[in-house]
Amino acid sequence: MKTMLAIISNALCRMTGRNAGARVVVSRSFADFTPQATFDIKKCDLHRLEEGPPLKAELTRDQGLQYYRTMQTVRRMELKADQLYKQKIIRGFCHLYDGQEACAAGIEASINPTDHLITAYRAHGYTYTRGVSIKEILAELTGRKGGVAKGKGGSMHMYAPHFYGGNGIVGAQVPLGAGIALACQYQGNNQLCVTLYGDGAANQGQLFESFNMAALWKLPCIFICENNKYGMGTSVERASASIDYYKRGDFIPGIRVDGMDVLCVREATKFAADHCRSGKGPIVMELQTYRYHGHSMSDPGVSYRTREEIQEVRTKSDPISMLKERMLSNNMASVEEFKEIDVDIRKQVEEAAQFATSDPEPPLEDLCNHIFYNNPPLEVRGTNPWSKLKSVS
Amino acid sequence: NEQKGQKTPATVTVRDALNQAMDEELERDERVFLLGEEVAQYDGAYKVSRGLWKKYGDKRIIDTPISEMGFAGIAVGAAMAGLRPICEFMTFNFSMQAIDQVINSAAKTCYMSAGLQAVPIVFRGPNGASAGVAAQHSQCFAAWYAHCPGLKVVSPWNSEDAKGLLKSSIRDDNPVVFLENELLYGVPFEMSEEAQSKDFTIPIGKAKVERAGSHITLVSHSRYVGHCLDAAAVLAKEGIECEVINLRTIRPMDVESIEASVMKTNHLVTVEGGWPQFGVGAEICARIMEGSAFNYLDSPVTRVTGVDIPMPYAKILEDHSLPQIKDIIFSVKKTLNV
Numbered sequence: 001m002k003t004m005l006a007i008i009s010n011a012l013c014r015m016t017g018r019n020a021g022a023r024v025v026v027s028r029s030f031a032d033f034t035p036q037a038t039f040d041i042k043k044c045d046l047h048r049l050e051e052g053p054p055l056k057a058e059l060t061r062d063q064g065l066q067y068y069r070t071m072q073t074v075r076r077m078e079l080k081a082d083q084l085y086k087q088k089i090i091r092g093f094c095h096l097y098d099g100q101e102a103c104a105a106g107i108e109a110s111i112n113p114t115d116h117l118i119t120a121y122r123a124h125g126y127t128y129t130r131g132v133s134i135k136e137i138l139a140e141l142t143g144r145k146g147g148v149a150k151g152k153g154g155s156m157h158m159y160a161p162h163f164y165g166g167n168g169i170v171g172a173q174v175p176l177g178a179g180i181a182l183a184c185q186y187q188g189n190n191q192l193c194v195t196l197y198g199d200g201a202a203n204q205g206q207l208f209e210s211f212n213m214a215a216l217w218k219l220p221c222i223f224i225c226e227n228n229k230y231g232m233g234t235s236v237e238r239a240s241a242s243i244d245y246y247k248r249g250d251f252i253p254g255i256r257v258d259g260m261d262v263l264c265v266r267e268a269t270k271f272a273a274d275h276c277r278s279g280k281g282p283i284v285m286e287l288q289t290y291r292y293h294g295h296s297m298s299d300p301g302v303s304y305r306t307r308e309e310i311q312e313v314r315t316k317s318d319p320i321s322m323l324k325e326r327m328l329s330n331n332m333a334s335v336e337e338f339k340e341i342d343v344d345i346r347k348q349v350e351e352a353a354q355f356a357t358s359d360p361e362p363p364l365e366d367l368c369n370h371i372f373y374n375n376p377p378l379e380v381r382g383t384n385p386w387s388k389l390k391s392v393s
Numbered sequence: 394n395e396q397k398g399q400k401t402p403a404t405v406t407v408r409d410a411l412n413q414a415m416d417e418e419l420e421r422d423e424r425v426f427l428l429g430e431e432v433a434q435y436d437g438a439y440k441v442s443r444g445l446w447k448k449y450g451d452k453r454i455i456d457t458p459i460s461e462m463g464f465a466g467i468a469v470g471a472a473m474a475g476l477r478p479i480c481e482f483m484t485f486n487f488s489m490q491a492i493d494q495v496i497n498s499a500a501k502t503c504y505m506s507a508g509l510q511a512v513p514i515v516f517r518g519p520n521g522a523s524a525g526v527a528a529q530h531s532q533c534f535a536a537w538y539a540h541c542p543g544l545k546v547v548s549p550w551n552s553e554d555a556k557g558l559l560k561s562s563i564r565d566d567n568p569v570v571f572l573e574n575e576l577l578y579g580v581p582f583e584m585s586e587e588a589q590s591k592d593f594t595i596p597i598g599k600a601k602v603e604r605a606g607s608h609i610t611l612v613s614h615s616r617y618v619g620h621c622l623d624a625a626a627v628l629a630k631e632g633i634e635c636e637v638i639n640l641r642t643i644r645p646m647d648v649e650s651i652e653a654s655v656m657k658t659n660h661l662v663t664v665e666g667g668w669p670q671f672g673v674g675a676e677i678c679a680r681i682m683e684g685s686a687f688n689y690l691d692s693p694v695t696r697v698t699g700v701d702i703p704m705p706y707a708k709i710l711e712d713h714s715l716p717q718i719k720d721i722i723f724s725v726k727k728t729l730n731v
Contacts, residue, residue: 116474149506157505167498179470209458210467212460216458
């Protein structure tokens with residue numbers, strides 16, 4: 001029993017990142033916690049499907065703590081970005097993801113790291129779940145050389161293996177995602193591509209071109225509409241003749257999912273992934289979710305919706321609170337444990353912000369680099385004819 | 394007189410040269426594939442991809458629906474994920490539907506990602522005026538695409554150009570806009586033994602002196618290289634020796650070759666099919682002015698261009714919308730003040 005406690009203690013220490021031997025178990029021993037529980041999840045609305053995702057989801061203690069940690073990290077990272085933006089340390093565009101964490105966490109929990117993912121500009125959450133560190137994300141936002149794109153890209157242009165950004169042009173990422181899926185099919189590697197877009201982008205023509213080709217060629221592509229009810233300041237009712245985004249794929253089957261419940265998102269994405277991998281072709285998922293911030297940092301977010309609406313979502317549907325309450329009421333973890341995770345995350349985010357504010361900006365020598373890939377150096381014209389700059393790959 | 398393993402020079406049309414280039418690159422690298430409207434079962438709207446679908450099948454030669462923005466984006470995504478697509482626009486006029494994918498998704502991505510994400514893609518198709526196809530089907534896009542950092546823009550003239558440059562473009566790890574010319578597809582040119590080899594490539598970014606001369610430099614790209622050579626032949630009879638430079642690549646432009654020529658001849662005429670304002674010739678003028686060759690000019694640079702109008706339909710009007718050989722001859726003489 002003692003050995004087992006030590007093993008579990010060490011495991012938990014690794015997860016929380018603290019030194020072995022520190023006080024991890026608080027008022028109760030591990031043997032008291034429920035290791036696994038089954039939860040009822042909302043039924044998904046189906047389009048052109050006989051069966052949908054299951055109505056129950058299993059959650060282990062470890063998974064729960066991991067999902068909590070992921071979502072809380074994204075939440076705190078985005079709030080830190082808000083702070084830095086207001087201090088004018090982050091400039092330009094900054095589209096925050098707080099409120100939508102269950103989408104990114106749930107999707108990542110159901111696909112493989114070798115699968116592919118592409119999204120639009122509200123991308124910081126996915127950049128994190130796809131493996132980029134908080135440090136590199138914040139430093140990219142502050143435009144420093146330690147940023148994931150060396151400060152050259154900014155908020156909307158962050159990349160990682162099997163993660164294709166971060167795309168600034170509304171809807172353009174959808175054909176790209178279908179193309180990544182084509183590459184998966186072509187290479188026969190059983191991988192798929194998760195292609196995300198918003199309720200605003202759902203009306204872009206290029207989406208329908210992508211749906212057509214993806215269905216025609218049975219591309220392994222999960223098209224996911226993150227419906228947060230507003231495209232900038234235009235509500236879905238004012239933008240779309242049909243707000244049933246899960247049906248907009250027409251001949252492509254669709255599922256409408258509660259995007260505030262990480263378990264619902266996970267089960268639905270698992271279902272969708274199985275559909276794609278079995279060669280049935282693409283599938284559309286609509287995640288009903290909500291953003292607490294305005295469209296971007298230059299939008300207070302209250303001219304087109306009420307503060308009451310925002311507050312109601314916070315109190316009744318917050319994805320992080322929902323998961324926490326589920327775990328607490330099923331005795332899967334303790335309040336203190338969650339507190340410790342919160343403290344640890346705050347510390348990590350603070351350290352990352354420290355780095356992001358102290359790391360130097362990219363050197364001027366880097367100005368013209370990376371125009372081309374794998375290319376001999378070339379000369380680049382500067383602002384005047386005597387300014388001959390150099391570009392290396 | 395064929396020796397073992399050697400080929401004699403052959404006469405090959407531009408169409409066949411392009412076809413050979415794609416065939417060889419498809420065979421060489423299984424990541425290469427071709428997509429576009431009618432490229433497979435129709436053998437290509439202009440028969441450039443004739444026989445490729447029969448040889449390589451549905452996986453490598455893909456007929457797309459009429460969805461330029463969609464399939465160009467799909468091609469770019471495939472390139473990001475490790476393939477090497479050749480994306481055909483039936484004509485570059487239709488590329489305007491997809492231009493956001495070419496510029497914002499393809500051209501800028503390597504820079505925005507600080508080198509993390511490459512986009513090895515070729516966008517190819519006929520560019521510029523054809524015959525009788527009127528305003529919406531006759532625009533030259535050389536200047537538009539060559540304006541943008543992150544793209545390479547290639548414009549071949551003859552069969553060797555077509556084959557060598559297309560092979561280089563496909564092997565390049567960056568987005569290349571490859572501007573063909575429909576009127577040249579059926580024109581036969583001699584191809585050297587070297588050019589017939591499967592490893593024959595022409596470097597992107599290097600111009601070629603097609604004809605040496607001492608009195609004046611003519612710089613051109615695509616079909617008008619031929620016009621310049623024809624004009625040079627006529628002028629030679631009057632004792633005026635023109636040096637004709639075939640740009641081959643619009644971006645990056647080989648300004649050094651132009652400058653070296655101008656420092657020899659002291660006179661420069663640019664010839665293009667596109668519109669004059671903000672065009673290829675305008676760029677050459679600016680570059681020459683900013684560089685070492687300016688002091689060698691004995692007269693301002695002259696631009697010969699398409700007329701600044703949408704392309705009309707009636708033959709007589711169409712003929713007068715584009716540079717003719719007599720326009721080049723006239724401009725040369727004006728520039729030389731003879």
